[in-house]
Amino acid sequence: MRKFLADYIKKDGNRNVVLLIVYLVIQTAAFSILLPNFMTVSNFQNLMRQSAELGMVSIPLAIVLMTGNIDLSIGSVMGVCAISMARMLRAGLPIPAAVLFTVCIGALAGSLNGFCVAKLHLDGLVATIGTQVMLRGFCYILTGGRSVSGLPSEFTRVSKMYVLGVPISFLLMLAIFAVAIFVMQKTRIGIQVHAVGYNARASRFSGIEADKIKFRLFVMSGCVAAIASMFMLMRFASAESEFANGYDTDTLVAILLGGINIAGGSGNMLGAFLGLITVAILKNGLNHIGMTATYQQFIVGLLIVISAVRLPKKRD
Amino acid sequence: MSEPVLQTKGIEKSFFGVQVLKGIDFEVRRGEIMGLVGENGAGKSTLMKIITGLYTNDGGTILFEGNPVVFPDPSKARDVGISIIHQEFNLFSQLSVAENIFLDRKDYRNRYGIVDWKKMYGDAERILRELGADLDVRTLVRQLSVREQQLVEIAKAVSANAKVLIMDEPSAALPDNEVQKMFHVVRMLKDRGVAIVYISHRMKEIEEICDRVSVLRDGRNEGVVEMSKGKVDDVISMMIGREISDYYPHSRRSFGQVVLRVEGVSGQGLEETSLEIKSGEVVGLYGLAGSGTTDFAEIVMGLSRRSAGKVFYKEAEVKRDSIKAAMSAGIAYVPPDRRKEGIIVMMDITQNTVMANLRAYEKAGVLQNKKIYEKVEEHVENLQIKCAGQSQQVLRLSGGNQQKVVLAKWLDRNPGLLILNEPTRGVDVGAKSEIYRMIDKLANEGLGILMISSEVPEVLGVSDRVVVMCRGRVTGEYVNEGIGQDVLLKAASSNAGGEENE
Structure with missing residues (x-):
């Protein structure tokens, strides 16, 4: 067992997984001892609802990062999707049709990113900062500066639906995670994604079509952002132009904490998931303590920096 | 016979419980060029790192000018006169030649810490002139060629009054035509009485420049060979631990149908090149750097753009500019830059x-x-x-x-066709012979093989037929029966448009 653990940690990206599990246990234990209202069903349901959307979008982003790319436009894509969805519902479109169109809009936004990165070969950072600002501008155009509310209750009440006490958004997130873990470990794509992230040239020389993979990932990222935005819209019951603004950073925070290498290549989905849960519980606990969001942000940032520190390798 | 300047006795070293040096004796005398050879992992670098104080040894002693020494770090070794030039140079590209030579010296600073530039430039110029180097000492190192950078490294060692100079694969980064110039400098240092340790994989160079050669194998001494003509075979068999008569195995075999037919293909760095390879045939493609051999391989493989011409794999045309098409046809490509x-x-x-x-x-x-x-x-x-x-x-x-x-x-x-581009680059002698044996075996099994190489002995050792390229064109084609090295070299450097060698 000890040897297994030692080998596991040595493998790239797993170090953070182990550290995070240890940290998570300590953190949860500390909160449940210190805070009387922490270990309650309603608090955990709340926590799950809040982290579900972030969890969904962190999945494709983690994979995008593994290919050595980045997507900073997620928040804006979510904004455009949610506002469009809200307007479609207000216009009386049936819910299934609105869902379908919204996912299409997400896919379209994703393929815009994909086009910039895979076809025009722009740097991912530059391209998605561009689309981030562009699509946020589009949000303002779509809302005209007013918030869109008055959504049908059949839609908004979905966020209050539970299966065995677990919010369905959280279940959906878990399902997407499960699929992603399966795909990354058991299929061709998993190996190819890591290969492209570690060494794009060598993977091209092995016949791997990196551009195709990147394009599809961005489209997928857009679709998942669309789905996540709908659940968020259900919770808030209204959409305004700042919808999901800054979500890209929150997502990055979660997956960087999970040990995904921003330079591409290493990292695994389990790490991304644990990073997400850790941040969610931390923020929730700090909320209970009564700490304001501004201070919370400071602490989460500090955690990222600490988690990135590597002890220098011993000489010899 | 003079006393050794530097000597090691029974050096032992283990990493994580694995013993990599098992009692190494090594010595080098004043004014001697001592070769140090061995396969990768034989212990050459570890030994040198122990001598220069980068690693500490578990057992054994180092004697410098007869006295036992222990260097806590490389700068101490350099201070007494042991300098090492690593394969990857240790230079600051944004600093000038003179600054690099005297970088961590205090002699050029007065007591206020102000640098005496005039003295520094003067000394740098003098040292480089003595080495026969015509370099402006104010030039930034990044503007220098690889050979010039190497001269700066040598000047660094000379300025530290090196009595022992260790050179780790000094020719690895040099273009072929500049190796002789490097030898000239090395011989000059030898004449001045510097003891030189010359580490290399290239047997031709070892044969040419070394006085003696120490052979290591699996962390042990295999022996020391006094070099003279023809001794290099002894060195190689000591390195690999067996006779080298079967170094280039080459079976007689009959060829089958044509697997690859390239017709008038052009592209970046390549002009109207045609070539045919039959099943079971090993074709050596020889050319100097920039001759277009790699461009040829990449265009056939669909990795770079083909502007004209046709490629057929077993009579079926292969779509252009698509590695997938080349791969699914049955072509495989081992590229030159492994990492x-x-x-x-x-x-x-x-x-x-x-x-x-x-x-x-x-x-x-x-x-x-x-x-x-x-x-x-x-x-x-x-x-x-x-x-x-x-x-x-x-x-x-x-x-x-x-x-x-x-x-x-x-x-x-x-695959039905295997293109190997510099398959033995950066590979030790033992693995080299295994790769040659593999090529022979695969050809016997009916693969067509195109081996691109810039090493003449290798090309002549394994090929059935040799094609020579120069400036993007085929300049010669020969059945490999008693062709001389000079013929290939001439074709490889010919400026002619090319069919006269047929």
Whole structure:
């Protein structure tokens, strides 16, 4: 067992997984001892609802990062999707049709990113900062500066639906995670994604079509952002132009904490998931303590920096 | 016979419980060029790192001018007169030549810490002039050629009054025509009484420049050879531990149908090149750097753009500019730059081996891990890849074993044509001979093989037919029967448009 653990940690990206599990246990234990209202069903349901959307979008982003790319436009894509969805519902479109169109809009936004990165070969950072600002501008155009509310209750009440006490958004997130873990470990794509992230040239020389993979990932990222935005819209019951603004950073925070290498290549989905849960519980606990969001942000940032520190390798 | 300047006795060293040096005796005398050879992993670098104080030895002693010494770090070794020039230079590209030479010297600062530039430039100029180098000492190092940078490294050692100069693969980064100039400088230092340790894989250079050669194998002394003509074979057999008569195995075989036919192909760096390779035939493609041999391979493989011409694989035309088309036709390509193009160092042997053939292991979209494991195990055995297991990172393998992983990756696709580009570059003698044997075996099994190489002995050793390229054109084609090295060299440097050699 000890040897297994030692080998596991040595493998790239797993170090953070182990550290995070240890940290998570300590953190949860500390909160449940210190805070009387922490270990309650309603608090955990709340926590799950809040982290579900972030969890969904962190999945494709983690994979995008593994290919050595980045997507900073997620928040804006979510904004455009949610506002469009809200307007479609207000216009009386049936819910299934609105869902379908919204996912299409997400896919379209994703393929815009994909086009910039895979076809025009722009740097991912530059391209998605561009689309981030562009699509946020589009949000303002779509809302005209007013918030869109008055959504049908059949839609908004979905966020209050539970299966065995677990919010369905959280279940959906878990399902997407499960699929992603399966795909990354058991299929061709998993190996190819890591290969492209570690060494794009060598993977091209092995016949791997990196551009195709990147394009599809961005489209997928857009679709998942669309789905996540709908659940968020259900919770808030209204959409305004700042919808999901800054979500890209929150997502990055979660997956960087999970040990995904921003330079591409290493990292695994389990790490991304644990990073997400850790941040969610931390923020929730700090909320209970009564700490304001501004201070919370400071602490989460500090955690990222600490988690990135590597002890220098011993000489010899 | 003079006393050795530097001598080691019974040096031992272990890493993580694995003994890599098992009692090494080594010596070098004043004014002597001592070669140090051995396969990768034989212990050459470890020994040199112990001598210069980068590692500490577990056992044995180092004697410098007869006295036992221990250097806590390399700067102390340099202070007494032992300098090392690593394969990768240790220069600051944004600083001038003079600054690099005297970088960590205090002699050029007055007591206020102000640098005496005039004195520094003057001294740098004097040292370089003595080395016969015509360099402006104010030039930034990044503007220098590789050879000039090497001269700066040598000047650094000379300025530190080196009595022993260790050169680790000094020719590795140099263009072929500049090796002689480097030799000239090395001989000059020898005449001045400097003891030189010359580490190299290139036997031709060892033969030419060394007075004696120490051979290491598996962390042990194999012996010391006094160099003279013809002794190099002894050195090689000591290195690999067997006779080298079968170094280039070359079976007689009959060729089959044409596997690859290239007709008038042009593209970046390539002009109207045609070539045919039959099944079971090994064609050596020889050319100097920039001759277009790599461009040829990349265009055939669909990795770079083909502007004209046709490529046929067994009579079926291969779509242009698509590596997928070339791969699915049955062409495989082992590229020259192993670390950048051949392998993914951070991934393991298993993943690297199946990288180009993942679809073959899919069942309903899911990879069959057991099937993969068994197949990779087979490759590891067939190619004798020395590793701790399939899940070992390729980074941790020696150059030769990394190359075998690249080979395994392509053999896994069962290709009909294998293009090997500099397959033995950066590979030790033992692995080299294994690769040659592999080429022979694969040709016997009916593969067509195109081996691109800039090493004449290798081309003549393994090929059935040799094609020479120069400036993007074929300048010569010969059946490999008693052609001389000079013929190939002449064709490779000819400026002619080319058919006169047919």
